[in-house]
Amino acid sequence: MVRLALLALLSIGLMWTDHRHNHLQDFRSAVALLVYPVQAGVNLPVQAGAWLLEQLRSHQTLVEDNRRLRDKQLRMSALMLRFEALEQENARLRELFETSSRLRDPLMIAEIMAVDLDPFRQQLLINRGRVHGAYPGQPLINAQGVVGQVLESHALHSSVLLISDPSHALPVLVNRTGLRTLAVGTGNPQLLELRYIPPAEDLEPGDIVSTSGLGGRFPADYPVAEIIRVERIPGEPFARVEARPLARLDRSREVLLLAPVNGTPAPKSEDLFQEPADNTAEEVTP
Amino acid sequence: MSGSRAWIWVIPLTFIVALALTVAPLPDWAAPWRPEWLAMTLIYWSMALPRRFGVGVGWGLGLLMDVSTGALLGQHALGFALIAYLSIRLHQRVRVFPLWQQALTVGGLLALHLLVVLWISGMTGRAPGTWLYWAPLVSSMILWPWVFVLLRDVRRRWCLALS
Numbered sequence: 120m121v122r123l124a125l126l127a128l129l130s131i132g133l134m135w136t137d138h139r140h141n142h143l144q145d146f147r148s149a150v151a152l153l154v155y156p157v158q159a160g161v162n163l164p165v166q167a168g169a170w171l172l173e174q175l176r177s178h179q180t181l182v183e184d185n186r187r188l189r190d191k192q193l194r195m196s197a198l199m200l201r202f203e204a205l206e207q208e209n210a211r212l213r214e215l216f217e218t219s220s221r222l223r224d225p226l227m228i229a230e231i232m233a234v235d236l237d238p239f240r241q242q243l244l245i246n247r248g249r250v251h252g253a254y255p256g257q258p259l260i261n262a263q264g265v266v267g268q269v270l271e272s273h274a275l276h277s278s279v280l281l282i283s284d285p286s287h288a289l290p291v292l293v294n295r296t297g298l299r300t301l302a303v304g305t306g307n308p309q310l311l312e313l314r315y316i317p318p319a320e321d322l323e324p325g326d327i328v329s330t331s332g333l334g335g336r337f338p339a340d341y342p343v344a345e346i347i348r349v350e351r352i353p354g355e356p357f358a359r360v361e362a363r364p365l366a367r368l369d370r371s372r373e374v375l376l377l378a379p380v381n382g383t384p385a386p387k388s389e390d391l392f393q394e395p396a397d398n399t400a401e402e403v404t405p
Numbered sequence: 406m407s408g409s410r411a412w413i414w415v416i417p418l419t420f421i422v423a424l425a426l427t428v429a430p431l432p433d434w435a436a437p438w439r440p441e442w443l444a445m446t447l448i449y450w451s452m453a454l455p456r457r458f459g460v461g462v463g464w465g466l467g468l469l470m471d472v473s474t475g476a477l478l479g480q481h482a483l484g485f486a487l488i489a490y491l492s493i494r495l496h497q498r499v500r501v502f503p504l505w506q507q508a509l510t511v512g513g514l515l516a517l518h519l520l521v522v523l524w525i526s527g528m529t530g531r532a533p534g535t536w537l538y539w540a541p542l543v544s545s546m547i548l549w550p551w552v553f554v555l556l557r558d559v560r561r562r563w564c565l566a567l568s
Contacts, residue, residue, distance in 0.1 A: 120490075122459065122460050122461065123460045123486055123487070123490045126460055126461070126464045126482070126483075126486045127483055127486065127487075129464075129479070130464070130467075130479035130480075130482050130483035130486070131479065131483070132479075133477075133478045133479035133482070134477045134478060134479040134480060134483075134525060134529075136478075137477050137478040137479065138477055138529050143478055146478070147472060147478060150468055150469065150471075150472040151472045151473075153469065153472075154424070154428075154469055154472050154473045157421060157424050157425050157428065157473075158428050158473065160425060161425050161428050161429050161430070165430070233430045234428045234429075234430060235428055235429065235430050235431060235436060235439070236428075236473070236474050236475045237474045237475055237476060238436035238437045238439070239437070239533030239535070239538065240475065240531070240533075242475050270475070271475075278475050286530075286531065369433070
């Protein structure tokens with residue numbers, strides 16, 4: 120009984136410190152390292168299956184794949200030729216305006232581990248940790264769009280908060296009109312909510328929103344979601360706008376970690392959740 | 406007896422398997438119904454070997470659970486310590502119950518654990534707002550007889566030296 124009471128007190132102390140401060144990160148990472156072999160073991164059959172599938176693919180498919188990819192590569196490099204010219208032009212123009220911007224961010228490829236976390240939160244594990252250079256707050260994208268950000272980086276793996284988690288808010292802007300808003304997760308991987316949009320704003324289903332770079336965490340201009348529904352309710356101060364993430368959050372297996380901006384240290388992860396909301400809430404309604 | 410000290414690795418192995426089942430990927434529709442494997446294993450061993458198990462073991466396992474589900478540190482630890490304490494207190498009565506009554510008792514213990522976890526999630530503003538949160542209770546109770554028989558066989562085979 121006494122020991123139960125002591126442990127209960129200890130738990131409450133731990134929870135309080137974990138919730139309010141970040142001192143427990145190292146302890147948490149140590150325990151995470153203990154659990155990691157089990158998680159890696161669970162991931163192994165999935166990985167082995169993927170490997171086996173790769174080994175069993177016929178020569179014919181490989182040749183076809185190869186040809187298709189080479190075609191694509193050729194087309195992409197042709198596009199890149201123009202992109203490079205545009206990039207230089209852009210840099211020149213920005214120099215004229217004395218602003219700075221980067222168009223190309225260094226990337227690191229990570230694989231999503233086939234491991235389940237809390238079914239009621241939108242989180243993932245990836246197989247890149249502090250050893251590989253992952254840090255809390257690091258943005259994650261895939262080939263289609265923004266995926267989320269690193270929540271905790273442990274030694275060998277990291278947990279990721281998806282943009283569809285209800286505690287995640289991402290500063291975005293509507294590409295067509297330049298309207299700034301927040302994309303808030305709903306808990307449904309297929310749905311984001313765009314907040315604080317006055318009903319009079321010009322928005323249509325099909326508009327693409329991309330990161331605005333305002334929170335200081337995500338670089339600007341990565342596509343995030345496509346607006347699927349705009350509902351203007353008379354008498355309500357804001358319109359209800361729903362969007363579908365472009366990155367197939369529940370499908371993709373590989374993600375890209377964006378490297379830190381020119382070696383500048385990651386922003387402090389003290390208020391991971393509140394930060395974007397605080398920074399942009401007032402800028403949203405002009 | 407070939408393995409009078411075999412329990413040293415057999416019992417931890419059951420917990421490792423339970424943890425692996427806890428993190429193994431399930432399809433989306435089934436994920437909320439995942440039984441509380443680790444808690445069930447803890448309940449079994451606390452009831453079978455009450456003198457060897459204490460609240461400390463439960464608490465430690467809870468910490469592993471916290472980290473592997475990304476919950477607050479201490480959230481599951483508190484619930485698991487509570488489960489271990491009650492199982493040890495109740496073991497003499499529950500051990501002689503028929504399996505279905507045992508399942509009900511286990512359900513009660515798990516409900517308490519889930520309630521503690523939900524309560525803490527609610528206080529930190531992360532409560533899942535759906536009745537599906539209680540789904541593991543149902544699946545765990547249905548699966549308890551099998552878990553019990555399996556672990557009892559494990560105990561009879563390898564852990565005879567313990568009491």
